[in-house]
Amino acid sequence: MTDDVFDRLVDRAWPALGRTDSGGWTLRTAGGVTKRANSVLPLGGRRDLDPAVDAAEEFYAGQGLPCAFSVGPGAAPGLDGLLEARGYRVVDPTLVMVAPLEPVAPGAGRGWAPVPGAGPALGGVPAPEEGAEPSRGVGAPEDGGSGAEVRLAAEPGADWLDVWWSVDGRGGDDARETARRILTGVPAVYGSLGAEAVGRGVVQGEWLGVYCMATAAHARRRGHARRILNALLSHGREQGARHAYLCVVEANTAARSLYERLGFTVSARYHYRVR
CATH class of the missing domain: 3.40.630 (Aminopeptidase)
Known part of the structure; x- marks a missing residue:
């Protein structure tokens, strides 16, 4: 199973109304409704991270939306640290939980x-x-x-x-x-x-x-x-x-407890970076 499997599954199950390719990154828009559909999906091994982030910021500014990044297991290496250095804060740390069917x-x-x-x-x-x-x-x-x-x-x-x-x-x-x-x-x-x-x-x-x-x-x-x-x-x-997955905000202990009782375990994590 590749590192980006859940990034891609979640993206396809929650399709943004607008999708723009930016050097392999997907810039998603949906009028600001839900972070998932209005954030960058930064998959792949891009090395030109600073100009890539610059391009994303320019794109979302043109849409009248804040620039946000979904940072999961398949995110470009080094991106999370770069975003932190540029003043982006972590929002909604989320667990991906899985169970066999x-x-x-x-x-x-x-x-x-x-x-x-x-x-x-x-x-x-x-x-x-x-x-x-x-x-x-x-x-x-x-x-x-x-x-x-x-x-x-x-x-x-x-x-x-x-x-x-x-x-x-x-x-x-x-x-x-x-x-x-x-x-x-x-x-x-x-x-x-x-x-x-x-x-x-x-x-x-x-x-x-x-x-x-x-x-x-x-x-x-x-x-x-x-x-x-x-x-x-x-x-x-x-x-x-044959398998089920779900995403739950890490702070939602009540939901996590229910899912654990039903046999779900944590398989991956992601969060958003916003500024």
């Missing part, structure tokens, strides 16, 4: 059941029966929370966006629409538990990327995030994914 055995039941008449919905994960023994496998449905089922849809509906934006959103209606365009830039599945919790899964070959895990403030500590995550993992296995 066991293949679905022939004849095995689905991790979610189809929901008749669900429109764009793909299916749902029913709550386990009373007294059922919980499975320890990564991606198995979990108990806890209400009896509502996890719904999987092929696009983010208004209710899904309401929940996610209430937790992670920055800005008004225009910013929310830009975020929706970013999310729908690649095929994905959107899991929801009514107006209480949501998540997004992107199947990328043998990888499943998990994004947008969010629980409304009034619905926390009920096991909803666990159920959403397991529904997405189950869907990924159905689609042939």
